[in-house]
Structure formats: C-alpha cells, structure tokens
Amino acid sequence: MSYEPPAPPANLPTEIVNTLNESEPEQLRDVATYAQALAEHKEREARLEESTDQEEVEERPDELPDDVPSKATITIKEINDNRYYYWQWRDGNRVKSKYGSPVNPDE
The missing domain is CATH 1.20.5 (Single alpha-helices involved in coiled-coils or other helix-helix interfaces)
Structure with a gap:
C-alpha cells in the first residue's frame, strides 16, 4: 500500500x-x-x-381502472412465452406498471 x-x-x-x-x-x-x-x-x-x-405500445381503451392515471398507456409484455397487457405511466423518475389482462392469442 x-x-x-x-x-x-x-x-x-x-x-x-x-x-x-x-x-x-x-x-x-x-x-x-x-x-x-x-x-x-x-x-x-x-x-x-x-x-x-x-415495448410495443397499443392504442389505449376508453376506460381506465380507477388507480391508473389518465396518462397511462397499454403495453404488451412477454413473460415466459405468454403475452400480457400492462398499464404503464411515469411517476416522477420512475416507471410504474399495473397488470391489465392476458393478450388474446387469436388477435
């Protein structure tokens, strides 16, 4: 040293x-x-x-869940070969997500 x-x-x-x-x-x-x-x-x-x-951003539906802000967008995430819709939005410097539903495989 x-x-x-x-x-x-x-x-x-x-x-x-x-x-x-x-x-x-x-x-x-x-x-x-x-x-x-x-x-x-x-x-x-x-x-x-x-x-x-x-992430792939989809057109947002007219109705949002109560605890999701209006600036949120719908995003599709793939987890273990399954696709799910998630609401995502910025909260300050963080990105927050909330589960939406599974993506219909017939779409």
Whole structure:
C-alpha cells in the first residue's frame, strides 16, 4: 500500500473531492457503499426506461381502472412465452406498471 494519498478521478468536482478529503474513514466507507448502491439503482432505472421505450405500445381503451392515471398507456409484455397487457405511466423518475389482462392469442 502506498504512503501517498490516492489521486481523485479527473472528472470528480473539486467540492466533492474536498469533502471526501475532510471525511473520516468510516464516513468514506459509508459514502462508497452508498455511491455503489446509487450507481446500481440509476443503471437499473436507465435499463427500465430503455426497455419501456422498446415495448410495443397499443392504442389505449376508453376506460381506465380507477388507480391508473389518465396518462397511462397499454403495453404488451412477454413473460415466459405468454403475452400480457400492462398499464404503464411515469411517476416522477420512475416507471410504474399495473397488470391489465392476458393478450388474446387469436388477435
């Protein structure tokens, strides 16, 4: 292990570097754990958004269930070789879904 402090990444803002340099080792470990979990969460959200954009969106019926907002759209998802209708909508930075019904295979 080197006696020199590690060099921060070039793209890390100075105020973050300064805050980290002033932190205790236990706080730094907590920050590292949180940063890793946050990065994984944001990557998961990006994948969800990408997969939502790629889903087949159908024309929405006139009547929505009571707990589905009017901005929701009907999406077809395939799960284990079965196709299902789901209502999907954005709620802040999240995409929410609610099961609708199975897709009729005769369509």
